[in-house]
Amino acid sequence: MQQPAVEFSDLDFSPGQIRREAERLYEHLRHAEFSLAECELIAPLTLEINRLKEEKRAVILAHSYQTPDIIYGIADYSGDSLGLSRHAAESEAEVIVFCGVRFMAETAKVLSPHKTVLHPAPDAGCSLADSITAGEVRRLKAEHPGVPVVCYINTSAEVKAESDACCTSANALEVIEAMEGDEVIFIPDQLMAQNLQPYTKKRLITWQGTCIVHENFMAETVDYFKRRFPDLKVLVHTECDAAVVAHADLAGSTGNMVEYVRSHHPGRFMLVTECGLADRLRVEFPESEFIGSCVLCPYMKRINLRNVLQCMKEPRPEQIVELPEEVIRRARRAIDRMLEIGRGRPLKVDNGKG
Numbered sequence: 607m608q609q610p611a612v613e614f615s616d617l618d619f620s621p622g623q624i625r626r627e628a629e630r631l632y633e634h635l636r637h638a639e640f641s642l643a644e645c646e647l648i649a650p651l652t653l654e655i656n657r658l659k660e661e662k663r664a665v666i667l668a669h670s671y672q673t674p675d676i677i678y679g680i681a682d683y684s685g686d687s688l689g690l691s692r693h694a695a696e697s698e699a700e701v702i703v704f705c706g707v708r709f710m711a712e713t714a715k716v717l718s719p720h721k722t723v724l725h726p727a728p729d730a731g732c733s734l735a736d737s738i739t740a741g742e743v744r745r746l747k748a749e750h751p752g753v754p755v756v757c758y759i760n761t762s763a764e765v766k767a768e769s770d771a772c773c774t775s776a777n778a779l780e781v782i783e784a785m786e787g788d789e790v791i792f793i794p795d796q797l798m799a800q801n802l803q804p805y806t807k808k809r810l811i812t813w814q815g816t817c818i819v820h821e822n823f824m825a826e827t828v829d830y831f832k833r834r835f836p837d838l839k840v841l842v843h844t845e846c847d848a849a850v851v852a853h854a855d856l857a858g859s860t861g862n863m864v865e866y867v868r869s870h871h872p873g874r875f876m877l878v879t880e881c882g883l884a885d886r887l888r889v890e891f892p893e894s895e896f897i898g899s900c901v902l903c904p905y906m907k908r909i910n911l912r913n914v915l916q917c918m919k920e921p922r923p924e925q926i927v928e929l930p931e932e933v934i935r936r937a938r939r940a941i942d943r944m945l946e947i948g949r950g951r952p953l954k955v956d957n958g959k960g
């Protein structure tokens with residue numbers, strides 16, 4: 607991957623400032639296995655990014671899959687797609703720097719069209735968002751006339767513009783239930799559609815998209831860890847397949863998982879999702895144990911402190927998110943509908959008891 611040209615020698619901080627910043631970082635990052643020496647190495651970057659944030663009246667929003675140096679070093683808010691959308695809509699900053707994948711930065715632009723939205727890694731896509739085009743949504747609508755379209759937030763702004771309402775993994779069921787009629791076109795995640803179907807009487811017509819991270823998890827692995835640790839709480843993202851979700855104590859969004867750990871810690875948890883979430887929770891709940899395997903999202907990991915700093919200093923044109931006005935207007939309708947309907951709650955808690 608090409609590293610942007612930010613020279614450490616450009617960063618002019620005293621040894622005392624660097625030491626204090628390294629100690630501040632270490633306080634959090636030691637729980638994610640950063641050494642003090644590593645914190646000293648990144649301290650000039652976080653100092654400069656935080657200085658630029660004030661100078662440019664910028665806010666940094668980061669998805670929970672981002673690395674801990676971003677979440678604890680520079681982010682003003684980190685959370686799931688629903689929380690990030692709410693923050694983008696409410697932010698009073700002039701500039702939003704989005705540490706996440708492209709569709710998330712586009713959503714921030716739709717919700718804050720008059721702000722400058724910067725996305726440090728414009729090639730950070732998403733296998734779900736890239737699985738469907740606006741033309742394909744129009745074709746689905748023609749095949750199923752009058753059936754409302756609910757699109758998962760992991761879609762491009764053009765796809766959202768073709769949809770009646772948007773949803774996230776935290777509120778998909780609420781949004782589906784709010785649609786008229788007994789059928790809903792739910793795009794593009796076929797595994798999430800399979801997970802939602804038993805909870806609604808509406809027939810879900812779906813698409814063949816999957817998440818390249820969550821489709822990897824296997825029910826056998828979860829079962830193995832549950833048998834090995836009987837007190838284990840298994841938290842599963844609803845992008846996983848139904849056999850994995852069947853083993854879950856909680857199935858929902860990353861935000862739902864954070865809330866579950868917050869209200870059940872200290873404990874032993876298995877997070878069936880991208881690795882970044884376990885890193886984040888190890889820092890926040892050091893007395894809890896997070897076990898099992900995770901999978902890295904190659905798109906989320908394209909963001910790093912260097913490209914954040916480079917794009918705040920001198921953004922390349924493709925790092926400034928721009929969308930046609932008409933797309934913004936129509937996508938906004940779908941996102942606003944979601945924000946009106948869906949407060950967000952897990953699909954399943956404690957094997958259906960919660």
Ligand code: 13P
Binds near residue numbers: 686688817843859
């Ligand atoms: P959340 O909204 O649950 O954070 O999910 C976003 C995502 O991309 C999951 O893979």
Ligand code: SF4
Binds near residue numbers: 731732734760820845
């Ligand atoms: Fe997309 Fe999956 Fe990565 Fe989330 S984890 S951004 S759904 S590819």
